[in-house]
Amino acid sequence: MDIDIKEYMQRLGHAARKASRVLSRTDTHQKNAALNAIASFIERDADTLLAANARDLAAAESAGLEPALLDRLRLTPAGIAQMAEGVRQIAALPDPVGEMSEFSYRPSGIQVGKMRSPLGVIGIIYEARPNVTADAAALCLKSGNATILRGGSEAFHSNQAIAHCVHEGLRLADLPHNAVQVVDTTDRAAVGELITLTGLVDVIVPRGGKSLIERISRDARVPVIKHLDGNCHVFIDDAANPDKAIAIALNAKTHRYGTCNTMETLLVHESFANYLLPKLADRFEEKGVELRGCDRTRAILAGRVKPATEEDWSTEYLAPILAIKVVHGLDEAIDHINLYGSHHTDAIVTDDYSRARRFLREVDSASVMVNASTRFADGFEYGLGAEIGISTDKIHARGPVGLKGLTNEKWVVLGEGHIRE
Amino acid sequence: MDIDIKEYMQRLGHAARKASRVLSRTDTHQKNAALNAIASFIERDADTLLAANARDLAAAESAGLEPALLDRLRLTPAGIAQMAEGVRQIAALPDPVGEMSEFSYRPSGIQVGKMRSPLGVIGIIYEARPNVTADAAALCLKSGNATILRGGSEAFHSNQAIAHCVHEGLRLADLPHNAVQVVDTTDRAAVGELITLTGLVDVIVPRGGKSLIERISRDARVPVIKHLDGNCHVFIDDAANPDKAIAIALNAKTHRYGTCNTMETLLVHESFANYLLPKLADRFEEKGVELRGCDRTRAILAGRVKPATEEDWSTEYLAPILAIKVVHGLDEAIDHINLYGSHHTDAIVTDDYSRARRFLREVDSASVMVNASTRFADGFEYGLGAEIGISTDKIHARGPVGLKGLTNEKWVVLGEGHIRE
Numbered sequence: 001m002d003i004d005i006k007e008y009m010q011r012l013g014h015a016a017r018k019a020s021r022v023l024s025r026t027d028t029h030q031k032n033a034a035l036n037a038i039a040s041f042i043e044r045d046a047d048t049l050l051a052a053n054a055r056d057l058a059a060a061e062s063a064g065l066e067p068a069l070l071d072r073l074r075l076t077p078a079g080i081a082q083m084a085e086g087v088r089q090i091a092a093l094p095d096p097v098g099e100m101s102e103f104s105y106r107p108s109g110i111q112v113g114k115m116r117s118p119l120g121v122i123g124i125i126y127e128a129r130p131n132v133t134a135d136a137a138a139l140c141l142k143s144g145n146a147t148i149l150r151g152g153s154e155a156f157h158s159n160q161a162i163a164h165c166v167h168e169g170l171r172l173a174d175l176p177h178n179a180v181q182v183v184d185t186t187d188r189a190a191v192g193e194l195i196t197l198t199g200l201v202d203v204i205v206p207r208g209g210k211s212l213i214e215r216i217s218r219d220a221r222v223p224v225i226k227h228l229d230g231n232c233h234v235f236i237d238d239a240a241n242p243d244k245a246i247a248i249a250l251n252a253k254t255h256r257y258g259t260c261n262t263m264e265t266l267l268v269h270e271s272f273a274n275y276l277l278p279k280l281a282d283r284f285e286e287k288g289v290e291l292r293g294c295d296r297t298r299a300i301l302a303g304r305v306k307p308a309t310e311e312d313w314s315t316e317y318l319a320p321i322l323a324i325k326v327v328h329g330l331d332e333a334i335d336h337i338n339l340y341g342s343h344h345t346d347a348i349v350t351d352d353y354s355r356a357r358r359f360l361r362e363v364d365s366a367s368v369m370v371n372a373s374t375r376f377a378d379g380f381e382y383g384l385g386a387e388i389g390i391s392t393d394k395i396h397a398r399g400p401v402g403l404k405g406l407t408n409e410k411w412v413v414l415g416e417g418h419i420r421e
Numbered sequence: 422m423d424i425d426i427k428e429y430m431q432r433l434g435h436a437a438r439k440a441s442r443v444l445s446r447t448d449t450h451q452k453n454a455a456l457n458a459i460a461s462f463i464e465r466d467a468d469t470l471l472a473a474n475a476r477d478l479a480a481a482e483s484a485g486l487e488p489a490l491l492d493r494l495r496l497t498p499a500g501i502a503q504m505a506e507g508v509r510q511i512a513a514l515p516d517p518v519g520e521m522s523e524f525s526y527r528p529s530g531i532q533v534g535k536m537r538s539p540l541g542v543i544g545i546i547y548e549a550r551p552n553v554t555a556d557a558a559a560l561c562l563k564s565g566n567a568t569i570l571r572g573g574s575e576a577f578h579s580n581q582a583i584a585h586c587v588h589e590g591l592r593l594a595d596l597p598h599n600a601v602q603v604v605d606t607t608d609r610a611a612v613g614e615l616i617t618l619t620g621l622v623d624v625i626v627p628r629g630g631k632s633l634i635e636r637i638s639r640d641a642r643v644p645v646i647k648h649l650d651g652n653c654h655v656f657i658d659d660a661a662n663p664d665k666a667i668a669i670a671l672n673a674k675t676h677r678y679g680t681c682n683t684m685e686t687l688l689v690h691e692s693f694a695n696y697l698l699p700k701l702a703d704r705f706e707e708k709g710v711e712l713r714g715c716d717r718t719r720a721i722l723a724g725r726v727k728p729a730t731e732e733d734w735s736t737e738y739l740a741p742i743l744a745i746k747v748v749h750g751l752d753e754a755i756d757h758i759n760l761y762g763s764h765h766t767d768a769i770v771t772d773d774y775s776r777a778r779r780f781l782r783e784v785d786s787a788s789v790m791v792n793a794s795t796r797f798a799d800g801f802e803y804g805l806g807a808e809i810g811i812s813t814d815k816i817h818a819r820g821p822v823g824l825k826g827l828t829n830e831k832w833v834v835l836g837e838g839h840i841r842e
Contacts, residue, residue: 021759025783098782104804110793112803115781119815202815221639223816244838251840338442347834360536360833361519362446372531372836381841382533382832383525394540394623395644396816399832411803411820412781413768415793417665419672420802 009193013200035091038169118144130158230260237350430614434621459590539565551579648810651681651765658771
């Protein structure tokens with residue numbers, strides 16, 4: 001492209017900031033009108049979207065992109081219907097903007113409380129999935145934020161076609177065109193500019209593989225809400241109900257292999273290992289899960305388990321592979337999780353009240369669970385209605401990030417001419 | 422110093438992480454015991470603290486440091502008593518760790534809610550004020566966080582003496598020595614290492630001048646909770662009560678000149694300017710405040726006002742200087758504040774309900790006020806009990822940051838063997 005990328009991105013940033021001022025005062029009805037219109041236009045334009053997507057797919061195939069990426073890139077009629085339905089569901093969610101809470105009178109006579117407000121301008125950087133365009137735009141719009149979307153170059157035509165529906169919806173609801181902007185260059189320099197637009201962009205949400213997220217976190221000059229990998233654990237205590245333990249371990253590993261809330265390492269209390277591990281191994285073998293164990297696991301499951309290396313404890317397989325470790329008890333389990341885990345989601349299976357309580361407090365993860373499968377760590381399951389992703393960061397929103405995670409609270413002071421003495 | 426700074430800081434980081442695990446499960450009684458002991462030791466060691474401080478002061482004087490810095494560096498018997506009292510007040514505050522909220526049953530049968538937990542390891546980087554050592558250590562300890570403190574080299578001996586009291590208090594309460602670590606080298610490279618200890622340090626809180634904070638924000642690889650400057654505004658609407666307007670404007674500017682919540686620019690509605698500006702000018706002149714105005718202000722206050730330049734609108738004077746602008750009304754006031762302000766604290770004086778409501782929603786600042794002086798933006802005035810500073814960032818804690826700002830919420834899921842279907 002024959003433009004100055006720096007200047008172009010600055011222009012996008014200024015336009016987004018201006019639009020965000022309008023969105024910050026836009027009422028709920030108007031935002032919902034835009035969202036419902038966008039959903040209808042996505043359905044109406046299904047054929048156009050499929051045609052644009054076909055162009056992207058053809059280019060990706062001839063460039064020899066791997067099948068998994070082609071899968072993520074592909075739109076189907078059912079996928080498009082789902083995309084529209086997702087936007088409608090976001091319209092149906094309560095508007096978090098303007099929520100006022102915790103108001104109380106202070107000794108000085110002022111009344112102090114909080115009001116929830118949009119973050120301002122959110123930059124979304126993603127890879128091949130075109131549905132993120134509709135999804136992220138809808139979440140940001142509903143939460144009163146302007147968005148700058150930068151999708152992968154593989155999905156360029158698909159994203160532009162979806163953006164067209166978004167812009168038509170905005171226009172119908174009389175909202176600024178620049179409330180949602182899609183970067184219309186595939187130049188990689190645009191990403192570098194976007195993540196350094198201090199004062200124009202308030203937060204970056206990268207969605208994609210670990211290397212993308214690491215690169216963005218490293219180079220960004222504006223805050224990043226990160227969605228890193230999930231190296232999730234289930235610890236089966238010796239006070240666990242064995243049937244529940246087996247069901248949870250099996251569900252946490254085999255319900256879906258490629259999700260970030262899938263269990264990657266199973267920890268088993270040493271007093272329970274001789275009884276439980278052979279039963280678990282039977283079930284995992286039925287499902288075709290490869291087991292990699294510590295020495296004690298291997299001694300119990302002679303010949304059925306490969307040796308686990310130090311690297312296995314830190315690995316997110318995203319595949320039918322499970323690392324297993326026998327631990328002395330709760331303390332070793334907690335230490336192992338805090339050391340090797342990714343602070344995403346970890347569960348204990350136990351009927352012991354005190355151990356459950358300690359696990360919840362001491363495991364330093366975004367989601368901690370008792371007697372439930374790690375697969376529940378999800379914005380829909382938690383009742384957020386939708387999520388922009390799952391944060392493993394410790395500041396701002398942690399765990400599944402929904403509309404509230406795209407807002408923050410400001411302090412409100414109401415007085416009657418109060419001055420400070 | 423003859424040590425490898427990188428290795429030294431890594432060692433501090435690992436020790437802090439280990440201590441943070443203990444603190445995360447330490448009960449409230451034990452943390453309070455440590456805090457009360459620290460307060461007593463500070464009082465007991467007042468003479469030692471004064472002697473250490475005298476060494477720092479002598480070095481600073483002979484190095485020709487400016488009087489304002491010497492002031493910040495100086496400990497007095499009264500200041501030491503206040504430091505101890507501050508630590509006791511933090512002991513008396515409710516413990517935020519473990520607060521559980523928003524629990525509800527989901528359609529799946531799991532019960533989902535949130536639990537407040539410490540951030541982990543907090544790095545504090547500050548300049549000449551030795552009292553920050555006690556203050557920050559106490560806030561972090563109460564909120565269950567391990568701390569690495571890096572004070573200015575000018576306060577080296579004072580900080581070490583205070584750290585001694587902190588460590589004695591920790592020992593008395595049987596808490597790990599490394600719960601609070603004071604960097605014991607004045608090598609500037611230590612700061613660069615501290616702010617890049619990814620995985621060992623969870624958040625950096627820089628306290629000091631703007632240039633320090635900008636440098637740290639630029640170079641940090643771990644999240645930073647920032648406390649930048651305050652370019653605060655008061656907008657006097659034409660529906661304002663004139664007596665209240667004058668009292669608030671005067672208090673916001675002249676109560677203290679050097680604080681971040683002091684008003685730096687006054688905006689006056691054009692319909693009210695002819696009546697109000699001469700009265701305001703009288704009062705500001707009595708107090709010796711230099712006025713710098715826009716053209717319309719100067720026309721009204723002929724000869725009493727210097728011209729304000731574009732730069733004045735963005736300037737935090739921290740001095741008896743005030744910029745004044747006559748605006749067309751609410752829209753121009755909001756635009757001016759959002760454009761030139763620092764998103765710290767801004768107030769409207771009005772008796773008009775709708776304008777007050779719009780100002781609260783549309784001004785994009787950490788604190789927004791109606792009919793109250795900006796000077797109220799303060800952790801104590803808001804009821805936080807104490808504050809580590811005031812954040813102008815938009816993610817995580819905004820405005821005055823107290824104990825809650827040093828914690829975050831994790832998700833808790835309670836099941837009875839629930840798996841995801």
